[in-house]
Amino acid sequence: MTILSKYKEILSEPSQIIDEVLVSDELKENAIVYLAGSLAEGFGNVNSDIDIYCLLPSDDWEKLLDNKRNDSRGLKIFGENNLIHNIYLDEYRVDIEFWNIEYVNKIISKLNSFDVNAEQYTTRFNKDDLDFLHRMKYGKCIYNNNLFIQLYEEVNFMNLGFYQVIVGSEYFGSYLEDIEGAIDAEDFGTTFVIGKMLLEISISNFLFSVQETNPSPKWLYRKIQRYEEKVNDFDISEKFWAYQNFNRYEDNILTHTMALIDFCTLTNNKAQENLVKYQRGINHVSK
Helix, strand or coil, X not given: CCHHHHHHHHHHCCHHHHHHHHCCHHHCCCCEEEEEHHHHHCCCCCCCCEEEEEEECXXXXXXXXXXXXXXXXXXXXXXXXXXXXXXXXXXXXXXXEEEEHHHHHHHHHHHHCCXXXXXXXXXXXXXXXXXXXXXXXXXXEEECHHHHHXXXXXXXXXXXXXXXXXXXXXXXXXXXXXXXXXXXXXXXXXXXXXXXHHHHHHHHHXXXXXXXXXXXXXXXXXXXHHHHHHHCCCHHHHHHHHCCCCCCCCCCHHHHHHHHHHHHHHHHHHHHHHHHHHHCXXXXXXX
């Protein structure tokens, strides 16, 4: 059985995996369990693992920790508000993340109250919280679906996308200054390296602005593909590939870099246009 087949089996018949995840029957009543990660998004391959998220109320959190301390399987990483447990089931790697739902509600409240019209953006999410929100966005519930839907519908995922636009634009401005400095210094190797970073962040910012959130750069191209298939426009991927190639013996680095900067600026400007529309309460975004 392939990993994809195993994933589909869990989706259709989750009872066995629920028993493996929760161990104790007393934890099941208020637990929310869903599949997430690359397989849930349709990006997985034969080397993917199965990502499972389990949300538990505070009253059950200590019971879970006690159970897991006595569980000898796999690797466990205990955090203040979450617990990661990596195990193998039927030769498949399964990464289980347990989260205290009280803390989850704090993350959601923080996201929902994020003011995209603020003069200064002081709100910041750490990488783990952003990753959690993104994975929840694409989660496939396998246990207590009503509770999952109730929680899911409370989340302002539009804020998630535009928060990432705002933060990403700060990086874009910094990279733009850096690449201009490298050009002036005739440091063309650094110019090329920063150019690729500028390309990645500008495309990511645009994708964030059309709600293709992405916690990991490794999935950037798959995100580009999914977006382009929706709109039937493949200009971004063509430019993405074009700017990956540079022959330092034949091509002119300045010509290459100036064209790249123009494309990146145009792409980032589209993200900014979508942000302004969102700030004004306009749902339509530029494609």
